[in-house]
Amino acid sequence: MSSAYLPKLAKIVEVTEMTAIEKLFKLQFVNEEDAKSFTFKPGQFVEVNVPGVGESPISICKSPTRPGPLELLIRRIGRVTNAIHKLKPGDVVGIRGPFGNGFPMEKMKGYDVLLIAGGLGIAPLMSVLQYVIDRREDYGEVTLLYGVRSYQEALFRDMAIDLIKHPEKACLRTFLSYERDDPVFVSLMRDHPENVRKGVVTVLFECADPYIKPDKVCAVVCGPPIMYRFVLKELAKRNIPPNNIYITLERRMKCGIGKCGHCIVGGATAIRYICKDGPVFTYSDVLSVRGLV
Amino acid sequence: MLKENFKDFFETLKKLGEVHAPVRRGRLFSFTKVDSPGEVALNYNRTMLPPKKYFVKPFEEVLKIKVGKGYELIVEEPKSLVLLGLHACDINALRVLDSVYLDEPQDDYYQVRRAAAIVIGVSCEPDEYCFCKSMGTDYAWTGFDLFLHELGTSYLVRVGSSRGESIIESMSNIIGEPTKEDFIKLRDLELKRSRMFKKILNTSLLPDIVDSLHESEVWVVFSDKCVSCGSCNLVCPTCRCYDVTEKVELNLQEGVRVRRWDSCFIRSHALVAGGLNFRPTRLDRFRHRYNCKSSIDPRTNLPFCVGCGRCSAFCPAGIDHVNVLNAIWGLA
Amino acid sequence: MTGNKIKVGFYSLTGCAGDFLNILNMEDKLLEVFKLLDVVEFALASSKVVHEKVDVAFIEGSVTTQKDLEVLKKIRENCNVLVALGNCAVWGGVQAELTGLDAKDLMKSVYNTTENYYSFLGEHKAVSEVVKVDYELPGCPIEVEEFLELLIDVIRGVIPEFKDYPVCVECKIREIPCLIVERGEACLGPITVGGCKARCPYYNAPCIGCRGPVKEEANVAGELSMLLEKGWKKQEVINRLRLFAARYKDIAKLLER
Ligand SMILES: Cc1cc2nc3c(=O)[nH]c(=O)nc-3n(C[C@H](O)[C@H](O)[C@H](O)COP(=O)(O)OP(=O)(O)OC[C@H]3O[C@@H](n4cnc5c(N)ncnc54)[C@H](O)[C@@H]3O)c2cc1C
Ligand code: SF4
Ligand code: SF4
Ligand code: SF4
Ligand code: SF4
Ligand code: FES
Numbered sequence: 001m002s003s004a005y006l007p008k009l010a011k012i013v014e015v016t017e018m019t020a021i022e023k024l025f026k027l028q029f030v031n032e033e034d035a036k037s038f039t040f041k042p043g044q045f046v047e048v049n050v051p052g053v054g055e056s057p058i059s060i061c062k063s064p065t066r067p068g069p070l071e072l073l074i075r076r077i078g079r080v081t082n083a084i085h086k087l088k089p090g091d092v093v094g095i096r097g098p099f100g101n102g103f104p105m106e107k108m109k110g111y112d113v114l115l116i117a118g119g120l121g122i123a124p125l126m127s128v129l130q131y132v133i134d135r136r137e138d139y140g141e142v143t144l145l146y147g148v149r150s151y152q153e154a155l156f157r158d159m160a161i162d163l164i165k166h167p168e169k170a171c172l173r174t175f176l177s178y179e180r181d182d183p184v185f186v187s188l189m190r191d192h193p194e195n196v197r198k199g200v201v202t203v204l205f206e207c208a209d210p211y212i213k214p215d216k217v218c219a220v221v222c223g224p225p226i227m228y229r230f231v232l233k234e235l236a237k238r239n240i241p242p243n244n245i246y247i248t249l250e251r252r253m254k255c256g257i258g259k260c261g262h263c264i265v266g267g268a269t270a271i272r273y274i275c276k277d278g279p280v281f282t283y284s285d286v287l288s289v290r291g292l293v
Numbered sequence: 294m295l296k297e298n299f300k301d302f303f304e305t306l307k308k309l310g311e312v313h314a315p316v317r318r319g320r321l322f323s324f325t326k327v328d329s330p331g332e333v334a335l336n337y338n339r340t341m342l343p344p345k346k347y348f349v350k351p352f353e354e355v356l357k358i359k360v361g362k363g364y365e366l367i368v369e370e371p372k373s374l375v376l377l378g379l380h381a382c383d384i385n386a387l388r389v390l391d392s393v394y395l396d397e398p399q400d401d402y403y404q405v406r407r408a409a410a411i412v413i414g415v416s417c418e419p420d421e422y423c424f425c426k427s428m429g430t431d432y433a434w435t436g437f438d439l440f441l442h443e444l445g446t447s448y449l450v451r452v453g454s455s456r457g458e459s460i461i462e463s464m465s466n467i468i469g470e471p472t473k474e475d476f477i478k479l480r481d482l483e484l485k486r487s488r489m490f491k492k493i494l495n496t497s498l499l500p501d502i503v504d505s506l507h508e509s510e511v512w513v514v515f516s517d518k519c520v521s522c523g524s525c526n527l528v529c530p531t532c533r534c535y536d537v538t539e540k541v542e543l544n545l546q547e548g549v550r551v552r553r554w555d556s557c558f559i560r561s562h563a564l565v566a567g568g569l570n571f572r573p574t575r576l577d578r579f580r581h582r583y584n585c586k587s588s589i590d591p592r593t594n595l596p597f598c599v600g601c602g603r604c605s606a607f608c609p610a611g612i613d614h615v616n617v618l619n620a621i622w623g624l625a
Numbered sequence: 626m627t628g629n630k631i632k633v634g635f636y637s638l639t640g641c642a643g644d645f646l647n648i649l650n651m652e653d654k655l656l657e658v659f660k661l662l663d664v665v666e667f668a669l670a671s672s673k674v675v676h677e678k679v680d681v682a683f684i685e686g687s688v689t690t691q692k693d694l695e696v697l698k699k700i701r702e703n704c705n706v707l708v709a710l711g712n713c714a715v716w717g718g719v720q721a722e723l724t725g726l727d728a729k730d731l732m733k734s735v736y737n738t739t740e741n742y743y744s745f746l747g748e749h750k751a752v753s754e755v756v757k758v759d760y761e762l763p764g765c766p767i768e769v770e771e772f773l774e775l776l777i778d779v780i781r782g783v784i785p786e787f788k789d790y791p792v793c794v795e796c797k798i799r800e801i802p803c804l805i806v807e808r809g810e811a812c813l814g815p816i817t818v819g820g821c822k823a824r825c826p827y828y829n830a831p832c833i834g835c836r837g838p839v840k841e842e843a844n845v846a847g848e849l850s851m852l853l854e855k856g857w858k859k860q861e862v863i864n865r866l867r868l869f870a871a872r873y874k875d876i877a878k879l880l881e882r
Contacts, residue, residue, distance in 0.1 A: 261534030
């Protein structure tokens, strides 16, 4: 019986340590059929099961335009994620999904794309970033604002540094903010004062402003919960239409398919299931649904 | 159908599946398996647990886990079930549950059991906690196979589905055609029932008021009295939250996934890893429940509260759903 | 860890040893359990007092004497994971309600001597008040099923999960008529952490709170005013509240009078 509740076996084929608390897992479905039937959109997530421990919702950290194994970037923080971090290539996990609405890549066609990521928020945005790079002709200018705490804590730091040094490679503009000094980022800032700033991600607006054309741009935001309020304020200030601002949200989840109720948010006039109606919402939704951010 | 024929009616139902109906247990009623018509308490006020318990079990193992090897859903063979004696509110609540659990992707456990259940409604009289009339859920339009309307010495049997139709076809010897007098009696009884409601809640603009009076002191006053026991959620026929846990046997090779009815009054309901809680206080959770219950199911356009009165009747702190909302309306 | 066995120690402080008894009583599972463990010390099963390094130390009993205090600190130094088992270790136990009494008076009334022979500290503390505790499993005594789940998690190096819902949740799940609603009884189910499957209400007896309060959540003031409304006297309610949780902050406050 196929069921949204039945995990499919997937084998870990590669584990890369990204930081002290984050690892990138590459997974291959054990069953050929499962691999074939697994199609997804940028911004969707899966429920990862460590057998006998539990499940966690994790964003798919890669674009459907790229073949190869499923990629998940996972932070070690609690029961399930600690157990995942102990797994090695060859170990088997369970995967349900993909779930959630994902980003409307079709609707964004023809627009400039402004990606704003804070910390682990880069994980779901990676799928969008790769997607627009692979379908470069479908989108206008692409700009990435990426905020991290420090070099040590920065995910995909080599990629970010490379993009700053060689913007022509992927035809996109990259801006990086960091909060704590270290030699690598300090010298990067010295060499690229236009692209690198010290502070939280919102300091990058100043650098990126010349390239933000409010009526031509779609903004895509992901970061820790506190980040949204500040970033949305900046975007609203620049008169980007609320319908063109996309955010992806996080709540406790158990089912991923709109049943278990944990991810319910909102007021009586509008309640939403983050897992099913989201995790991607627009700023318009934020304005009409209580407590979304 | 004359009441003296209820016995035969019941025996026929038994042939269709296991009959479960409200049975008296002390001061309370409970949906329970019944073998003889005498056990059935059709004039009950309400059961503590709603019929939901047949479709999403309060506590159940849902998945077998062979560590590293695979998974198996634990879905039992569908067993025909006849649920006899549901009130209109509970039938409407099932419609709400259907709209959530059967919405794609469906909940397989729910779907299998729901499809195997015949639902037979029965009319009722409101007590001091009922406010289904205010919610517009005091009448069942759909969501049942047969509905028995009390007419004193007989029942008027209303058909709600093709399955219901074929059931009564097989009972033509005990169910006759209703007469004009039957309809007049029905009208009078329904009008009388309609006047019996003592709990009244104004529901026009209710979602807007509940949402916009988020900062009202009323929430503070009542949430101070609330002991976060979760009972109001667990007895509610439309609450659909469940929690999931997993464990393994001592051999570390075989495990199960278990699900259990949950309540949004529990700390972990909105807690995420790292310690951030999206509803950290009892006040937040109290308001959340009222927001959730005061909203409208977008698929059925039914309210998420069907006015069954369970939460009020079974709250140990005596917090009454309608009194809280009326206080919000400034009426108390 | 030696092989895939983990080294564990079971240590008793001041208590009735009921929790360890409960563990020893799970005969059918005991052998299987001990196959997975390398037990270096079982304070109840053997009386030798070694202080080897262990992966996991299980503690029962409250910190009541100077000796408890010293032993506990030593255990903490010698273990990776420290687990408090049972109401005494988690909340100080029923003896905790004696907080504030003078050691000399106590010795006088019980043993008829004024000498503080047991070096009584003057109060019965929870383990977490003295050293860092990694996990706490409540209950008086603990539930064997819960202990097994915890043990299995610890053995396979998984962070265990603990219940954070009250007894009422389990009471409703079993469709037990509520003793407060139906009979006005002074049930402590709403503020007591679940895990017992509502054993007492199931047998028609109100919950006396033996598992201790739902941490940081229990609405003690609400429970009190609810029971006052049901006609109970304040002192009657306080006497019930203090029995197993005299050291819970909101209950301790009520005891300060
Ligand atoms: C749509 C979505 C996408 C996510 N993508 C990623 C990602 O790409 N990388 C990553 O590292 N993390 C991601 N997270 C967060 C991740 O799900 C949690 O960190 C993880 O579930 C914690 O599980 P745990 O068992 O280790 O923690 P515990 O605190 O032990 O949590 C116990 C259980 O509660 C639930 N839970 C706890 N925290 C969360 C949470 N934040 N969100 C949802 N459920 C939670 C899970 O069922 C979890 O198993 C995402 C969350 C959501 C909702
Ligand atoms: S909220 Fe209360 S009255 Fe409304 S459906 Fe639920 S239990 Fe019944
Ligand atoms: S009221 Fe609470 S428990 Fe009930 S469905 Fe809504 S969120 Fe879930
Ligand atoms: S039943 Fe009453 S006391 Fe219990 S959680 Fe609901 S409102 Fe609070
Ligand atoms: S009997 Fe006690 S434990 Fe059970 S629901 Fe009532 S208050 Fe809660
Ligand atoms: S995660 Fe279960 S409803 Fe959203």
